[in-house]
Amino acid sequence: MSALLKLENVTAAYGRAEALFGVSLEIGAGETLALLGRNGMGKSTTIRVICRLLRESGGRVRFAGRDLAPLPPHRAARLGIGLVPEGRRVFATLTVRENLIAAARPGPWDQARVEALFPRLAERRDQRAATLSGGEQQMLAIGRALMTNPRLLILDEATEGLAPVVRAEIWAALSALRGESEMALLVVDKSLRELGRIASRAVILEKGRSVWSGPIGEITPALAHRHLGL
8 A cells, every 4th residue: 555644764853852852653545543652742743744734754644656855735725634623723714604605625435424413513504613512513623624635635633522422423533534535544542442443553642752553453452551651
């Protein structure tokens, strides 16, 4: 399988504070990869580098065979990188429908398909995003990212802090995406059980370095305790 996204020994810093010291990972088209690690180990920073929100100081980032180094965030997005950021960040003053169409690009994902994936969004189509529950806002954030018709969808803690019933709905949606789409998924989450149902492989980060990579089913209890605190 040729890599859709490939990071090779990537380093990055916030000013003088080094954050990544050698992150390597790759994702093939249609594949789901789990990015794991304790809090503060570099997962969100890695995502920022992929999305060009932070420049790497070393190593290389390639997407669809193209070097991302010279690209600003909006051009990386146009190549097919979609992001569901931690904390949702919907357009609060816009309606659900306006949030969706604001991000729309041509492709198979349109408003009707997003509403079929998340029926609650159809019910609240004309409601301002600020009035939605946290779970509904997260569904909207995922739907908005899908409306860009990405080749790679990145989800940063998409179920964090949500009620169990809403978490279940979102995991079911991600499972459906994996089963029906050629889109690749890069998922950051703390639930190994749920990730194990959708991801084929995992990469574990520790102190800004890739310390383990392999089939997610090969993460033993001892490995999870050592690197994830589980």
